[in-house]
Amino acid sequence: MPALKLGNGKITLSYIDQGEGDICLVFLHGFPFTAELWRPQVDALAHRYRIIAPNLRGFGNSLLPAEPYTLANLADDVAELIAALGLKKVVIVGLSMGGYVAFELFRRHQRLVRALVLADTKPDPDTETAREARARLAQLAESDGSAAVTRELLPKLLAERTRTTHPQIEQQLIQMMDAARPEAIAAASRAMAERVDSRPLLPRITLPVLVIGGSEDSLAPPEPTRAWARALPNAIVHFIKGAGHVSNLERPEEFNHLLSDFLGQVTSRSVRQP
Ligand code: MLT
Numbered sequence: 001m002p003a004l005k006l007g008n009g010k011i012t013l014s015y016i017d018q019g020e021g022d023i024c025l026v027f028l029h030g031f032p033f034t035a036e037l038w039r040p041q042v043d044a045l046a047h048r049y050r051i052i053a054p055n056l057r058g059f060g061n062s063l064l065p066a067e068p069y070t071l072a073n074l075a076d077d078v079a080e081l082i083a084a085l086g087l088k089k090v091v092i093v094g095l096s097m098g099g100y101v102a103f104e105l106f107r108r109h110q111r112l113v114r115a116l117v118l119a120d121t122k123p124d125p126d127t128e129t130a131r132e133a134r135a136r137l138a139q140l141a142e143s144d145g146s147a148a149v150t151r152e153l154l155p156k157l158l159a160e161r162t163r164t165t166h167p168q169i170e171q172q173l174i175q176m177m178d179a180a181r182p183e184a185i186a187a188a189s190r191a192m193a194e195r196v197d198s199r200p201l202l203p204r205i206t207l208p209v210l211v212i213g214g215s216e217d218s219l220a221p222p223e224p225t226r227a228w229a230r231a232l233p234n235a236i237v238h239f240i241k242g243a244g245h246v247s248n249l250e251r252p253e254e255f256n257h258l259l260s261d262f263l264g265q266v267t268s269r270s271v272r273q274p
Helices: 035-045 071-084 097-112 128-144 146-157 160-165 167-179 182-193 199-204 222-229 252-269
Strands: 003-006 011-018 024-028 050-054 090-095 113-119 209-214 235-240
Touching: 003 071, 011 035, 011 071, 024 035, 024 071, 024 097, 035 050, 035 090, 035 252, 050 071, 071 097, 071 182, 090 097, 090 252, 097 113, 097 182, 097 199, 113 252, 128 146, 128 182, 146 167, 146 182, 160 167, 209 222, 209 252, 222 235, 235 252
Parallel strands: 024 050, 024 090, 090 113, 113 209, 209 235
Antiparallel strands: 003 011, 011 050
């Protein structure tokens, strides 16, 4: 997997870079996963599009700098990666934490964004209770290691039906989460706890947006998702029946179908740019 030094040499991000095409998609993974979360999308779409999927700070082979970071820093990393690869405008696809970073990217680097796909995510900041839970999770990672975090998070991630009919998906998540470095989990938890409210941003996102949710997602449930998505001027909203919080893995065919349809619409409406 290639890697680039960014931030004046302080950050090293590894990333999937596959496929070719006039249109580039940049996939931002959720927590505490890696770019491999997007394997079903990379494999299905790389014959038509260039696909970039970075490992965010500390995940996969990407380095974790010693200082704490914010989600704005993660967005700046991705913007720098996009520029370093010579890309001008890309379609950003973010799942959950990746969606939080996508909001920051739009806020800070709007000129790089051609369209947005926001999956299983939300624009709200954490409540006080959620912040306290993040602090506890960060401490758990540091004291008991990643597997303890996996045990805590796993029951919330997948729809019950996915767990019974596709146990290999659960295994894949366990592997990815157990392999995450405890310090990376702690740093990301603390960064998410401090994220800013992106709800005021929604009416300003006039770009095409596809919002995808899972009908069984308990972390970003359909009703609140429908409500915040109404504030987006140019959005399509779709819930994948039977999917939980990791809809791209749980229902890859439907997810890819929605993505392909959306990309078809976006690209037929706009002038192609590298
Ligand atoms: C994720 O999947 O990225 C997490 O559920 C995000 C979060 O903890 O808010």
